[in-house]
Amino acid sequence: MRRTARLLTGTALAVGAVGLVVTPAYGVDGGGDGGGLEVYPSSVVPGGQVTVNTADCGAGGSADGDASAVGAGSFPLAPGGHEQEAGGQFRVPPSAQPGTYEIVATCADGGRRVTGDLVVTLTAARGQVHPRGSVKTGVGGALGADPVQTAAGVAALAVAAAGGTWLLHRRARGDGI
Known part of the structure; x- marks a missing residue:
């Protein structure tokens, strides 16, 4: 049993290590030792302008x-x-649907193919969005419109906690319930 567990653990670690070695960097897939195709911005709304750059076609390459x-x-x-990169631009059509799309560039000398990802969204990314307001759960808030009801609820919980503690104390002493 122990030997089987070690064998399975070793296999899982080996597979995980191989997965780490072959996983490409996010948004860049160059196939080789180059930098791939850089897409900026990586997330755009339909109708937006996109710039792509690559250094994989060599100095002065197109x-x-x-x-x-x-x-x-x-x-x-x-x-x-x-930085000796080839660059270009295109506009995402206004009819583009949300999703992730592969953008491809083929180098003029040698035919090397480099790719990058473009994400089309319906809303423009303007930094991190923080939620505002309250969550509508249907239960109500701790400090509702009526503070008397809130105080009554807190008192009921305190009485229940005290009663439970008293019963557990009596049971531990052996007095019974």
Whole structure:
């Protein structure tokens, strides 16, 4: 039994380690030792402008971009001055549906294919949104409209707690209930 448990634990650890080694970074899938296709912003509303960059096509390299998954069609990536990256832009169509789409660029020299993810949402991301107001559960709040009822409820709970404590104390002493 112990040997089986060790074998299963060792197998699970080995599979987990392999999973960590082959998992790509979020939003970037370059296939190789390059940086992949950077998509900015990574989350956009329909009708928004998107910029893509890649350093995987080499210094002064260009690429053909494909955003047809989201309905934007193809676009060029030209060499730019930003850290020897090729860059391009496209606009997400206003009819685009929410979801995650793969954007692809194929390098002009060598045909290397790099990809990145674009998330289309219905609302623009403006930082973290904090909830406001109260939760409507149908139970009511601790300090409702009537403080007399609140005080009566607190008193009832205190009496029940005191009575329960007294009964447990009597039982522990052996007096019975």
